[in-house]
Amino acid sequence: MAVESDVMEAAGPYDRARALSAFKLGDITFYWITRACAISVLLILGGIIISLIVGAWPAMREYGAAFLWTQRWAPSADPPVLGALGPIYGTLITSVIAMMIAIPVGLGIAVFLTEICPLWLRRPIGLAVELLAGIPSIIYGMWGFFVLGPFLANTFQPFMISIFDGVPVLGAIFAGPPSYLSLFNASLILAIMVLPFITSISVDVFKTVPPVLKEAAYGVGCTTWEVVRNVVIPYTRVGVIGGIMLALGRALGETMAVTFIIGNSFKIQSSIFAPGTTISAAIASEFAESDGLHQSGLILLGLLLFVLTFFVLAAARLMLMRLEKKAGN
Amino acid sequence: MNPIYASRRRKNVVIKFLCLCAAAFGVTWLALILFTLFYNGLTGLSLQVFAQDTPPPGSTEGGLRNAIVGSIIMTVIGVGIGAPLGLFAGTYLAEYGKHDKLTSVIRFINDILLSAPSIIIGLFIYGAIVVPMGGFSAFAGCLALAVIVIPVVVRTTEDMLGLVPNPLREAASALGLPRSLVIRRIAYRAARSGLITGVLLATARVAGETAPLLFTALSNQFFSLNLTKTMANLPVTINNFVQSPYAYWKELAWSGALLITLTVLALNIGARILGAERTSK
Numbered sequence: 001m002a003v004e005s006d007v008m009e010a011a012g013p014y015d016r017a018r019a020l021s022a023f024k025l026g027d028i029t030f031y032w033i034t035r036a037c038a039i040s041v042l043l044i045l046g047g048i049i050i051s052l053i054v055g056a057w058p059a060m061r062e063y064g065a066a067f068l069w070t071q072r073w074a075p076s077a078d079p080p081v082l083g084a085l086g087p088i089y090g091t092l093i094t095s096v097i098a099m100m101i102a103i104p105v106g107l108g109i110a111v112f113l114t115e116i117c118p119l120w121l122r123r124p125i126g127l128a129v130e131l132l133a134g135i136p137s138i139i140y141g142m143w144g145f146f147v148l149g150p151f152l153a154n155t156f157q158p159f160m161i162s163i164f165d166g167v168p169v170l171g172a173i174f175a176g177p178p179s180y181l182s183l184f185n186a187s188l189i190l191a192i193m194v195l196p197f198i199t200s201i202s203v204d205v206f207k208t209v210p211p212v213l214k215e216a217a218y219g220v221g222c223t224t225w226e227v228v229r230n231v232v233i234p235y236t237r238v239g240v241i242g243g244i245m246l247a248l249g250r251a252l253g254e255t256m257a258v259t260f261i262i263g264n265s266f267k268i269q270s271s272i273f274a275p276g277t278t279i280s281a282a283i284a285s286e287f288a289e290s291d292g293l294h295q296s297g298l299i300l301l302g303l304l305l306f307v308l309t310f311f312v313l314a315a316a317r318l319m320l321m322r323l324e325k326k327a328g329n
Numbered sequence: 330m331n332p333i334y335a336s337r338r339r340k341n342v343v344i345k346f347l348c349l350c351a352a353a354f355g356v357t358w359l360a361l362i363l364f365t366l367f368y369n370g371l372t373g374l375s376l377q378v379f380a381q382d383t384p385p386p387g388s389t390e391g392g393l394r395n396a397i398v399g400s401i402i403m404t405v406i407g408v409g410i411g412a413p414l415g416l417f418a419g420t421y422l423a424e425y426g427k428h429d430k431l432t433s434v435i436r437f438i439n440d441i442l443l444s445a446p447s448i449i450i451g452l453f454i455y456g457a458i459v460v461p462m463g464g465f466s467a468f469a470g471c472l473a474l475a476v477i478v479i480p481v482v483v484r485t486t487e488d489m490l491g492l493v494p495n496p497l498r499e500a501a502s503a504l505g506l507p508r509s510l511v512i513r514r515i516a517y518r519a520a521r522s523g524l525i526t527g528v529l530l531a532t533a534r535v536a537g538e539t540a541p542l543l544f545t546a547l548s549n550q551f552f553s554l555n556l557t558k559t560m561a562n563l564p565v566t567i568n569n570f571v572q573s574p575y576a577y578w579k580e581l582a583w584s585g586a587l588l589i590t591l592t593v594l595a596l597n598i599g600a601r602i603l604g605a606e607r608t609s610k
Binding site for chain 1 (some may be wrong): 341345352356416417418422438444447448452476509544545547556568597
């Protein structure tokens with residue numbers, strides 16, 4: 001509280017001018033400190049972009065755009081051949097499957113929490129879902145590795161494989177052999193991880209629906225489902241999509257939950273029960289032991305991931321901002 | 330009854346049931362994860378875990394002391410750097426630049442950094458700190474954590490200061506208090522529990538972060554307090570032990586996971602209780 005005593009002393013009746021100038025100095029200093037800190041947020045983003053580009057430059061010069069559609073990843077070959085197609089494919093496919101599971105379930109929980117659930121149960125279930133969001137991703141990864149992976153490989157995968165065996169396209173998607181480490185297991189863990197994001201944002205945007213609208217719909221005899229379908233969802237569509245995009249951004253960049261369980265194989269296989277890799281998993285498992293062109297290639301992968309998530313997250317934020325404006329009016 | 334009514338009602342019941350299933354599905358995962366964590370973690374949890382350092386390969390003598398201490402040090406320093414920076418930046422957004430262009434740009438960028446993949450932050454610190462400094466260091470890990478803390482604190486600070494009623498500021502200004510003191514003495518005090526909530530949430534977020542530490546702080550088999558060298562930490566130790574062939578290492582990994590999860594859940598619940606106090610006042 002040194003500042004306080006200084007100010008108090010200076011503010012005596014005989015030294016008004018000095019007190020005022022002390023105030024002014026303090027004011028200006030504080031203003032510039034906060035402003036500098038605010039601008040440092042921009043500097044962090046700039047630093048991320050610059051350091052990624054500098055690190056990725058050798059690989060960019062060596063491989064050019066062909067990096068994007070080369071499948072072979074052979075860092076120890078001479079000269080090393082690096083292609084990002086495998087990780088890009090794995091990133092996209094795991095995120096898409098994860099979202100296919102998480103969107104209906106997440107929205108279902110949100111509808112349950114806002115429309116169906118008895119009041120006394122709302123807080124505990126809401127809290128449980130939010131705590132699920134707080135669990136560190138390495139715990140999910142570990143749990144997937146020790147518990148979920150073996151379970152899926154022993155029960156769920158053989159079941160799906162036997163059902164779809166011989167069916168034209170689906171047979172290839174669900175082809176064996178069952179494995180602890182697979183794209184599907186990683187997708188399921190991702191789905192569980194992003195579920196809370198979708199739910200909590202959907203609950204928030206569902207709450208922005210004016211009660212009068214819902215009451216009017218109930219008043220003319222709509223069922224709960226009809227109110228949700230025809231009033232709540234249309235009113236909050238932009239916000240819900242924004243929340244989904246936000247979750248997609250998370251899923252694309254999620255690292256530890258996926259690394260343990262995806263198998264780290266750069267080969268693209270048609271079966272979702274086969275091992276694969278994602279951009280973040282490739283970086284996490286290879287970066288510490290890499291050097292030279294290999295390391296630069298991994299940083300280039302990181303740059304790709306950053307650009308991808310940047311656009312997804314930017315789109316999500318723009319949509320959520322549009323909804324906020326609407327709610328503000 | 331009119332068949333249309335019956336079918337509408339049936340549809341409603343089916344959908345309601347599906348929503349119930351979805352909620353049960355979500356809660357079941359939480360229960361399952363916590364159950365396996367406690368089941369596997371508690372058996373290995375003993376005084377030894379806190380008193381001894383991580384064991385060499387194959388040994389069954391050892392604990393997680395160095396990793397626990399390292400994690401605490403790095404989290405505290407990371408939050409210590411990131412939280413004040415985020416607090417001031419959030420102050421600027423909420424108090425000074427509420428309506429200017431710069432603020433909306435910063436807010437937008439901050440929201441993106443908030444959900445940017447943490448492994449990218451690790452790559453950034455690797456390129457910006459580890460390479461120029463010539464080696465992995467605990468300090469680089471602290472900075473990586475700080476970069477993750479900043480957006481969280483900026484966001485909550487801005488939101489919480491936004492909740493402080495304006496008449497409070499106007500009254501203080503009318504008494505002749507300069508702007509910076511209005512913010513520090515009035516707005517901060519009114520929003521105090523909210524600001525602490527933000528810092529707690531940020532701490533919870535970084536306490537279990539693994540990806541940015543993988544190639545900044547690395548890990549260390551021995552006890553070390555030197556910030557310029559690699560330092561053991563719980564998340565990376567768990568990461569290494571899970572994939573090892575030794576049963577005792579896996580047991581330790583479960584104990585470490587239980588410790589991290591309990592810490593993070595406690596921080597989250599603490600933050601929520603503080604937040605709830607605020608709204609009920």
